[in-house]
Amino acid sequence: MSTARVLDVVDVHRQFTRRSGLRRETFAAVDGVSLHVDAGETLGLVGESGCGKSTLVRTVLGLHPPTSGRVLVDGADVNARAAGERQRARRDVQVVFQDPYSSVDPRATARQIVAEPLRINQRYSATRVQQLFDWVGLPWQYADRRAAAFSGGQRQRLGIARALALEPRLVVLDEPVSALDVSIQAQIINLLADLQRELHVSYLFVAHDLSVVRHVSRRVAVMRQGRIVETGATDRVFDSPQHAYTRTLLDAIPVPDPRRRVPVPA
Amino acid sequence: MSAVTAAAAAPPATRADGPVLSVRDLVVCTHGPDGPVVLVDGVSLDVQPGEVLALVGESGSGKSLTMLAVMGLLPAGTWLEHGTVTFRGEDLTADRCRLERLRGDRLAMVFQDPMTTLNPVRRVGAQLAETVRLHARLTRRQADERVVELLDAVGIPDPAAKARDYPHQWSGGMRQRALIAGAVAHGPDLLVADEPTTALDVTIQAQVMRVLAERRARTGAAMILITHDLGLVAQAADRIAVMYAGRVVEEQDVLGVFDAPRHPYTRGLLASVLSLGRDGERAYAITGQPPVPAERGTGCAFRARCDVGRDLAVCGEQVPTLLATGQGRVACHRPVPLPAPEVVR
Numbered sequence: 001m002s003t004a005r006v007l008d009v010v011d012v013h014r015q016f017t018r019r020s021g022l023r024r025e026t027f028a029a030v031d032g033v034s035l036h037v038d039a040g041e042t043l044g045l046v047g048e049s050g051c052g053k054s055t056l057v058r059t060v061l062g063l064h065p066p067t068s069g070r071v072l073v074d075g076a077d078v079n080a081r082a083a084g085e086r087q088r089a090r091r092d093v094q095v096v097f098q099d100p101y102s103s104v105d106p107r108a109t110a111r112q113i114v115a116e117p118l119r120i121n122q123r124y125s126a127t128r129v130q131q132l133f134d135w136v137g138l139p140w141q142y143a144d145r146r147a148a149a150f151s152g153g154q155r156q157r158l159g160i161a162r163a164l165a166l167e168p169r170l171v172v173l174d175e176p177v178s179a180l181d182v183s184i185q186a187q188i189i190n191l192l193a194d195l196q197r198e199l200h201v202s203y204l205f206v207a208h209d210l211s212v213v214r215h216v217s218r219r220v221a222v223m224r225q226g227r228i229v230e231t232g233a234t235d236r237v238f239d240s241p242q243h244a245y246t247r248t249l250l251d252a253i254p255v256p257d258p259r260r261r262v263p264v265p266a
Numbered sequence: 267m268s269a270v271t272a273a274a275a276a277p278p279a280t281r282a283d284g285p286v287l288s289v290r291d292l293v294v295c296t297h298g299p300d301g302p303v304v305l306v307d308g309v310s311l312d313v314q315p316g317e318v319l320a321l322v323g324e325s326g327s328g329k330s331l332t333m334l335a336v337m338g339l340l341p342a343g344t345w346l347e348h349g350t351v352t353f354r355g356e357d358l359t360a361d362r363c364r365l366e367r368l369r370g371d372r373l374a375m376v377f378q379d380p381m382t383t384l385n386p387v388r389r390v391g392a393q394l395a396e397t398v399r400l401h402a403r404l405t406r407r408q409a410d411e412r413v414v415e416l417l418d419a420v421g422i423p424d425p426a427a428k429a430r431d432y433p434h435q436w437s438g439g440m441r442q443r444a445l446i447a448g449a450v451a452h453g454p455d456l457l458v459a460d461e462p463t464t465a466l467d468v469t470i471q472a473q474v475m476r477v478l479a480e481r482r483a484r485t486g487a488a489m490i491l492i493t494h495d496l497g498l499v500a501q502a503a504d505r506i507a508v509m510y511a512g513r514v515v516e517e518q519d520v521l522g523v524f525d526a527p528r529h530p531y532t533r534g535l536l537a538s539v540l541s542l543g544r545d546g547e548r549a550y551a552i553t554g555q556p557p558v559p560a561e562r563g564t565g566c567a568f569r570a571r572c573d574v575g576r577d578l579a580v581c582g583e584q585v586p587t588l589l590a591t592g593q594g595r596v597a598c599h600r601p602v603p604l605p606a607p608e609v610v611r
Binding site: 048049151152153154181182183184185186187189190193208209210211212214215248249251252253254255256257258259260261262 | 494548
């Protein structure tokens with residue numbers, strides 16, 4: 001059942017129409033994107049706000065259908081007519097959001113949060129929940145604490161446990177560390193790397209922080225104005241960017257070395 | 267206990283030609299279920315004229331609260347328990363009215379989120395004109411002209427027309443420029459920038475930092491840059507003060523911090539920065555997380571996460587005082603020796 005290609009995005013377009021007076025204006029948020037993610041690999045997707053990253057992510061998750069094009073997860077179309085295929089595809093893609101404070105219900109207990117996807121799919125078992133806690137490094141004693149009592153990093157661990165509950169083939173990581181402190185970011189990134197090695201899950205890692213993307217992904221796609229402007233092996237893209245926009249993006253990152261300061265024009 | 271900290275490493279008394287801002291033994295508290303909880307615990311800092319001091323630390327380390335206390339803008343439910351703030355030789359803690367007169371004039375602040383700091387239902391130009399007129403005797407028309415000049419200086423295209431826009435019509439980068447324009451309107455002596463670019467994209471961040479540096483160069487203002495982005499710090503700061511759990515744990519000039527951090531926390535923070543040059547390898551991570559203010563307990567607040575002092579008795583018993591080293595100040599019982607055995611770059 002499993003092919004090497006876990007996610008296949010084929011020429012996806014997504015347009016939004018807005019009416020101003022009598023005219024209709026069409027805006028292409030995603031304008032012909034094709035990309036793929038192989039089994040067990042991480043694809044980094046970078047771009048600035050408004051470039052269409054989030055729209056693309058929603059399309060991959062099946063949250064809104066593409067205007068044209070197809071999103072295939074393990075060969076199954078996320079927007080298939082047939083409910084069985086659609087559900088299988090969607091179960092195999094899970095997501096971890098940027099802000100652990102708004103993506104985890106503060107009044108639910110840790111156990112409830114992690115168990116929810118299992119219950120919905122009638123696959124609940126206490127041992128499974130305990131195993132998920134174990135995987136993401138949360139002490140089992142905390143299972144009955146409410147999420148509000150957890151720190152940002154711990155809530156993000158809950159979010160990761162919840163995403164992994166149904167053994168997805170692909171996890172979309174939408175800026176999973178940008179809301180966290182530097183010292184916690186590294187913990188979460190290491191955790192994600194460990195989980196990938198053990199579970200052979202694929203990641204679509206969406207971020208605007210190129211240092212993080214370089215660290216986690218073997219391949220990277222740079223998005224701008226709804227299109228992928230450059231894609232390739234991370235090292236190649238970062239060391240010799242071919243597209244002018246990629247270069248601009250790389251040059252804009254402040255280098256954490258006071259001896260390599262960019263002079264301020266007088 | 268905090269008084270000792272200040273006495274141990276306080277530079278000589280303030281003179282007219284001394285530091286622009288001098289903070290001594292600042293303590294900020296809030297209400298807890300079992301009495302007051304200390305959030306900022308005896309912070310002492312000096313800012314010299316024209317310099318950029320970076321205030322670095324994790325969320326909850328008290329860096330923003332420290333500066334809000336300096337500006338007299340502490341949020342409801344927190345209060346200044348103790349400490350003095352001296353601005354150009356004047357004690358501001360004694361005279362609230364004086365502080366209000368200086369704020370926005372000699373002492374200005376740029377906040378993190380330009381979405382929430384501008385009033386959404388008033389035109390950008392009108393909001394800036396208000397700032398301009400607050401500290402200068404200008405007619406409305408003169409103030410409007412000044413606003414156009416200011417917007418032009420921070421690189422807003424067609425400033426006269428743009429001034430009539432509402433904030434939602436502006437991008438995040440433009441809004442942040444507008445706030446900078448307002449902050450430098452009166453040529454302040456000190457600019458406090460609290461995470462000025464965190465909400466912005468990298469390319470926009472670079473532009474805003476450039477505008478900030480350029481305006482600062484023009485006005486000669488000193489700046490306190492509050493941030494957690496060590497890349498930004500390396501690029502912009504002259505000196506760095508690292509805060510942890512409400513205290514300053516290390517202070518050095520920028521090269522000192524990056525070449526030879528003395529506090530284990532600083533060292534860990536630098537090591538966990540993912541740089542563009544490294545990939546694939548495992549990221550260095552400081553284990554655990556910062557203590558909740560009410561549960562800091564005795565001893566060094568960093569102890570539980572520290573490679574060096576985790577099991578040392580002294581670290582569990584005594585809060586380390588901030589002591590002068592050759593290069594700066596460090597609050598640690600076992601500072602990383604000099605020269606550092608592994609210099610983290």
